[in-house]
Amino acid sequence: MPATDPVLEAVNQLYVGESRRVLATLIRLLGDFDAAEEAVSDAFRAALEVWPREGMPANPRAWLVSTGRFKAIDAMRRQKKFDQLDDASAAETIGVEDTMAWADAESVEDDRLRLIFTCCHPALAPDAQVALTLREVCGLGTEEIARAFLTPAPTLAQRIVRAKAKIRDAKIPYEVPARGDLPERLDTVLRVVYLVFNEGYAASAGASVTRHDLSSEAIRLGRLLVELLPDPETMGLLALMLLHESRRDARTSASGDLVLLEDQDRALWNRALIAEGVRLVEESLATQRFGPYAIQSAIAAVHAEAPSMDATDWNEVVGLYDVLLRMDPSPVIELNRAVALSMRDGPSAGLAAVDAILGRGELKEYRLAHAARADMLRRLGRASDARVAYERALKLTKQEPERRFLQRRIGEL
Amino acid sequence: MKYLCLVYLEADKMRAVPDTECKACGDGFRSRGVLVAAEALQPVETATTVRIRNGKLSVTDGPFAETKEQLAGFYLLEARDLNEAIQAAAKIPPAREGSIEVRPVRQLDA
Numbered sequence: 191m192p193a194t195d196p197v198l199e200a201v202n203q204l205y206v207g208e209s210r211r212v213l214a215t216l217i218r219l220l221g222d223f224d225a226a227e228e229a230v231s232d233a234f235r236a237a238l239e240v241w242p243r244e245g246m247p248a249n250p251r252a253w254l255v256s257t258g259r260f261k262a263i264d265a266m267r268r269q270k271k272f273d274q275l276d277d278a279s280a281a282e283t284i285g286v287e288d289t290m291a292w293a294d295a296e297s298v299e300d301d302r303l304r305l306i307f308t309c310c311h312p313a314l315a316p317d318a319q320v321a322l323t324l325r326e327v328c329g330l331g332t333e334e335i336a337r338a339f340l341t342p343a344p345t346l347a348q349r350i351v352r353a354k355a356k357i358r359d360a361k362i363p364y365e366v367p368a369r370g371d372l373p374e375r376l377d378t379v380l381r382v383v384y385l386v387f388n389e390g391y392a393a394s395a396g397a398s399v400t401r402h403d404l405s406s407e408a409i410r411l412g413r414l415l416v417e418l419l420p421d422p423e424t425m426g427l428l429a430l431m432l433l434h435e436s437r438r439d440a441r442t443s444a445s446g447d448l449v450l451l452e453d454q455d456r457a458l459w460n461r462a463l464i465a466e467g468v469r470l471v472e473e474s475l476a477t478q479r480f481g482p483y484a485i486q487s488a489i490a491a492v493h494a495e496a497p498s499m500d501a502t503d504w505n506e507v508v509g510l511y512d513v514l515l516r517m518d519p520s521p522v523i524e525l526n527r528a529v530a531l532s533m534r535d536g537p538s539a540g541l542a543a544v545d546a547i548l549g550r551g552e553l554k555e556y557r558l559a560h561a562a563r564a565d566m567l568r569r570l571g572r573a574s575d576a577r578v579a580y581e582r583a584l585k586l587t588k589q590e591p592e593r594r595f596l597q598r599r600i601g602e603l
Numbered sequence: 604m605k606y607l608c609l610v611y612l613e614a615d616k617m618r619a620v621p622d623t624e625c626k627a628c629g630d631g632f633r634s635r636g637v638l639v640a641a642e643a644l645q646p647v648e649t650a651t652t653v654r655i656r657n658g659k660l661s662v663t664d665g666p667f668a669e670t671k672e673q674l675a676g677f678y679l680l681e682a683r684d685l686n687e688a689i690q691a692a693a694k695i696p697p698a699r700e701g702s703i704e705v706r707p708v709r710q711l712d713a
Contacts, residue, residue, distance in 0.1 A: 313685055360707045361604050363684035371686075 197242045204250055210329050212254045214301035218364055220262050223354045229258035303366045303418050310379040311362050318353035319382050325350055328407045338404050380427050383411045387431050422477040426484030429470035433490035436463035448595045452499040464494045482518045485510055504534035521552040529562050537569040557586035573603045605708035606680050606688035611672040612701035620696045628696055639679040647673035672701050
């Protein structure tokens with residue numbers, strides 16, 4: 191078949207745009223991830239055979255879902271025969287309860303949420319939640335995910351197999367959590383999405399600072415969640431990711447080196463992403479039910495709207511960190527507040543705040559705490575103390591561009 | 604589906620939750636029709652681990668593994684799915700002192 195064949199092209203487009211929705215519905219109808227995945231492939235294969243002959247159906251997605259379901263029932267029946275079981279009723283009843291549900295737009299939208307909440311179920315290991323979400327919700331290949339997370343492909347594949355086995359054997363239900371459980375369960379989902387984003391944005395190890403594919407998948411997930419579940423925190427997380435993403439081109443130099451916020455060429459910031467992010471921040475804050483993601487996105491918005499480092503409203507930034515600390519007390523947030531404080535009140539105020547954290551024995555192994563401390567010492571003109579702190583940070587960093595940055599700073603002292 | 608909820612507690616917390624509270628919890632499960640069985644266990648010193656290795660029976664003193672927490676009791680519950688089982692397990696009083704391991708019961712293939 192030539193590549194320009196209109197039916198083939200339509201099937202390809204449907205695969206990209208709809209295969210995850212078809213999968214999400216088939217998992218509900220068939221009650222099994224593996225059977226549903228098989229059914230999706232069978233349905234698309236059937237489309238390639240049937241549509242050129244009989245033309246495209248009026249509702250291709252519904253056609254794919256019902257074809258996938260029938261193929262799965264056929265496969266079940268064959269399986270039963272092989273197993274020599276006389277009771278074929280399981281195959282007869284499969285999916286029967288919900289045969290028409292795919293026709294109802296609302297339950298199909300819910301299927302995508304069901305899939306997300308199931309992949310991010312807290313009974314699954316956090317690693318597995320991430321892998322399964324990228325595999326099932328985003329449709330990334332196992333190899334692709336393994337590469338992005340610098341994990342051997344067999345390890346990653348096994349993680350996914352185990353997670354699916356647990357869903358099946360421990361009977362993790364395929365459902366959107368009840369209202370009472372929703373905030374906590376949504377937290378897990380948002381954490382997975384943000385983890386994927388961060389892995390793509392500030393790769394924790396490896397040669398490159400950003401792994402763009404993961405960030406764009408995370409943003410896609412964020413958009414999907416805002417569309418399906420426009421909660422203030424969902425909007426806050428999407429805004430946060432968009433505002434970080436807006437600085438991508440300014441964040442690394444042509445040679446792949448890290449460029450700090452203060453040295454970034456702000457003309458390179460993506461204004462469309464900033465506008466979208468700021469709109470979401472405002473919408474989220476206006477609900478008065480916002481949480482830590484919304485506050486973090488508000489901080490990112492202050493930076494995004496500032497013409498320069500010096501002209502940033504540091505008072506606002508420090509105030510937002512105070513709000514964030516009340517919601518979510520954590521030494522990392524305290525460290526960020528200390529950095530903002532050093533911009534508002536000068537490096538000695540910042541240094542005192544960082545030393546207070548380290549003095550409590552927290553963040554001692556956290557490279558960014560030592561890097562921030564080093565920078566404040568440098569600004570205070572305490573070169574030899576700064577060198578010790580930079581070297582401490584250097585020892586703790588695993589990321590190549592960060593290492594180069596710290597070495598450059600030591601050289602400049 | 605049946606789920607076995609295993610109650611784990613550190614040795615010095617074995618009696619941290621009053622028996623009356625656990626009895627009330629079991630009665631509550633029973634009246635809601637989710638309880639299949641529940642028992643409190645003797646302390647871990649009474650445990651014996653049984654294994655067959657190379658066809659030979661091996662009986663050793665003690666629990667299957669050295670952990671700080673020990674198996675203190677169990678509830679065998681009937682639940683629709685893992686979410687229901689987790690919700691029920693969270694109501695078991697020692698959940699707050701130790702931990703509850705929720706294990707789906709496997710049907711024997713025989």
